[in-house]
Amino acid sequence: MTDLAILSGAGALPVMLAEAHPEAIHVVFHGVDNAMTAPLAEHRFEKLGTLFEDLKAQGVTRVVLAGAMSRPALDPAQLDPFMMQLAPRLMAAMQGGDDAILRLIIAVFEEQGFSVVGAHELLPQITAEDGVIAGAEPSKAQLADASRAADILLALSPLDVGQGAVVAGGLVLGIETLQGTDALLRFVGDTPAHLRRGQGGVLVKAPKRGQDLRVDMPAIGPETVRNAAAAGLEGIMVSAGKVLVLDRPATLQALEETGLFLMARVL
Structure with a gap:
């Protein structure tokens, strides 16, 4: 059992984190390039409610977001109830820059009881x-x-x-x-x-x-x-x-x- 999940985008950083913290849960997202190796848990941005449920069920309390992720093209037909509720806040954030979206993502994870940590906190020498x-x-x-x-x-x-x-x-x-x-x-x-x-x-x-x-x-x-x-x-x-x-x-x-x-x- 681990309390850490690596939410992975593209690039070398998620791999470096996984090598330094092999016990962590590795999460990748549908449609997002990644260089991670198994075991992986793949999720969809449209179903964040499912992601949160899975993380909590596995005892995760800390998450680190690492790697490049472009703005996802969300499929309205795939939205779960959690994302339906989040949609107005998400649409408002998407009218701003990347910082607005990232601030919202951090806020949502924290509202769900997770601590968001930086890659530099897990790899201070980086x-x-x-x-x-x-x-x-x-x-x-x-x-x-x-x-x-x-x-x-x-x-x-x-x-x-x-x-x-x-x-x-x-x-x-x-x-x-x-x-x-x-x-x-x-x-x-x-x-x-x-x-x-x-x-x-x-x-x-x-x-x-x-x-x-x-x-x-x-x-x-x-x-x-x-x-x-x-x-x-x-x-x-x-x-x-x-x-x-x-x-x-x-x-x-x-x-x-x-x-x-x-x-x-x-x-």
């Missing part, structure tokens, strides 16, 4: 520590670009837009939106050279102001590093203690191969 983690010490120009990108993210926080921005030579090359960091970096890489003042630039990843870090904490991994290098960037700055470094050995290897720096600061 967040980026303060200081230079890999590569050379950033130059004054690179630090200035990182500061400008961080200021932009801070200013956009109330609008719930994204968790990443790229600045090069003081110019804003891109801001993360619904499409995610990889799409941002592809966009930056496609920017004509005459608009960029040459190559270079820094990617900054940081949570939105007031964001609940138990869900949707910003993350980087080896693909982030390679995509940043392909976009012509020189380094990555993240918010210390508030950004996940997924698959750290592979991320460090990618940083060594590309020559990018990775630094964490209190942003």
